[in-house]
Amino acid sequence: MKVDFLVIGQGIAGSWLTYFLHLAGASFRIIDKSEYWNASAIASGIINPITGRRFVKTWLADELVSFADEHYSAIEKVCDAKFYSKEKIFKALHSNQDLNEWSAKAKTGYYQPFLASDELYYMDESKFNLPFGCFHIDNAARIDSHKFLSSWRSYLELKEFLISEEFSECDLSFKNNAVQWKGIQASKAIFCQGYRASKNSLFDFLPFAITKGECLHVHAADLGLRNILSSKISVVPLGDDLYYIGATSELNDSTLHPTSKMYNRLIQDLNTLVKVPYEVKGHYVGIRPTVKDRRPFLGQHPQFKNLYIFNGMGTKGYSLAPYFANKLLLHLTEGKPIDREVDIGRYQEKYENA
Numbered sequence: 546m547k548v549d550f551l552v553i554g555q556g557i558a559g560s561w562l563t564y565f566l567h568l569a570g571a572s573f574r575i576i577d578k579s580e581y582w583n584a585s586a587i588a589s590g591i592i593n594p595i596t597g598r599r600f601v602k603t604w605l606a607d608e609l610v611s612f613a614d615e616h617y618s619a620i621e622k623v624c625d626a627k628f629y630s631k632e633k634i635f636k637a638l639h640s641n642q643d644l645n646e647w648s649a650k651a652k653t654g655y656y657q658p659f660l661a662s663d664e665l666y667y668m669d670e671s672k673f674n675l676p677f678g679c680f681h682i683d684n685a686a687r688i689d690s691h692k693f694l695s696s697w698r699s700y701l702e703l704k705e706f707l708i709s710e711e712f713s714e715c716d717l718s719f720k721n722n723a724v725q726w727k728g729i730q731a732s733k734a735i736f737c738q739g740y741r742a743s744k745n746s747l748f749d750f751l752p753f754a755i756t757k758g759e760c761l762h763v764h765a766a767d768l769g770l771r772n773i774l775s776s777k778i779s780v781v782p783l784g785d786d787l788y789y790i791g792a793t794s795e796l797n798d799s800t801l802h803p804t805s806k807m808y809n810r811l812i813q814d815l816n817t818l819v820k821v822p823y824e825v826k827g828h829y830v831g832i833r834p835t836v837k838d839r840r841p842f843l844g845q846h847p848q849f850k851n852l853y854i855f856n857g858m859g860t861k862g863y864s865l866a867p868y869f870a871n872k873l874l875l876h877l878t879e880g881k882p883i884d885r886e887v888d889i890g891r892y893q894e895k896y897e898n899a
């Protein structure tokens with residue numbers, strides 16, 4: 546069988562890339578063995594344009610938020626499923642310094658439309674321990690990650706584009722200016738493997754700085770929280786009094802088991818934040834494909850010109866993946882250059898010296 550593209554991995558990166566390839570009418574197959582720990586599936590799926598201790602607007606926030614809004618709504622229609630919602634995030638303040646930091650930014654032009662209000666909100670003090678109050682982040686969003694991934698996977702299965710198998714580089718060969726994999730000949734192969742690319746001998750020259758993340762699901766019948774709450778940890782309403790609590794971050798740890806150390810840390814943070822009883826329903830792990838310079842990895846392998854990578858989404862896959870999947874598509878189909886900031890060409894020298 547001959548196709549234009551062979552895509553490896555159906556996390557958020559591979560999902561968005563295949564969506565745009567499909568829209569563009571390109572032929573492709575996607576290989577994904579879903580039994581692996583997949584960061585995309587355990588993510589809380591939040592798109593938050595204001596982050597960090599100093600409440601700064603994130604890199605490309607304006608472009609990413611409006612691109613996500615348009616295209617998550619569009620992919621919902623293709624999948625005939627609902628997994629995207631616009632959200633207001635309640636961001637907790639913890640000191641007078643926080644208060645000053647936020648009030649200098651609220652309502653100023655640069656922070657619109659994300660800090661549209663200069664009013665503080667105080668949570669019910671019988672339930673939450675937040676004496677300094679919260680401010681609102683507007684125009685945030687959340688994607689139900691399980692629903693998104695499974696809906697797009699079902700669509701790929703229906704169209705017979707998905708190969709549910711383990712991929713190994715050993716089965717890949719090059720012939721007639723194309724790549725061959727188990728009876729499939731593709732003009733190009735694109736690796737969307739998440740953190741596992743850091744162990745792929747073709748791409749292990751890239752400076753991944755992977756981070757393990759752990760999170761909990763808890764049931765809290767009396768909490769009554771309807772918006773996302775972002776404090777030291779995030780509390781995300783999942784429906785039916787179930788909440789996502791997370792997440793932790795451990796640099797360069799790719800072990801796939803949940804730990805009691807991180808469980809205790811999450812419970813301690815939750816006990817500091819809420820005053821109502823809750824029951825832990827699940828404890829999950831994912832490995833984020835984070836990068837030393839915090840910019841995605843897009844582009845062509847320095848030596849094997851039929852091979853490409855789409856990776857390095859770090860902590861923000863749900864906003865970065867749609868935007869940069871489209872950029873990669875325009876490069877692959879129309880030859881548009883990839884921005885130097887995200888092109889893996891920035892590590893050409895590192896590859897040559899490896």
Ligand SMILES: Cc1cc2nc3c(=O)[nH]c(=O)nc-3n(C[C@H](O)[C@H](O)[C@H](O)COP(=O)(O)OP(=O)(O)OC[C@H]3O[C@@H](n4cnc5c(N)ncnc54)[C@H](O)[C@@H]3O)c2cc1C
Pocket residue numbers: 553554555556557558559576577578579580581582583584585586587588589590591592710711712713737738739740741757758759760791792793830831832833834855856857858859860861862863864865
């Ligand atoms: C706890 C936690 C919370 C997070 N919360 C958020 C959030 O709220 N918002 C946000 O934007 N981001 C969040 N992230 C980050 C986000 O999850 C990542 O940026 C994103 O999931 C990376 O997607 P990916 O497709 O590159 O990798 P992955 O999700 O890891 O997907 C890679 C896929 O490739 C497949 N694969 C790899 N190798 C092979 C092979 N050899 N054969 C077959 N299949 C293969 C895997 O099975 C997997 O399905 C969070 C991450 C964690 C861990």
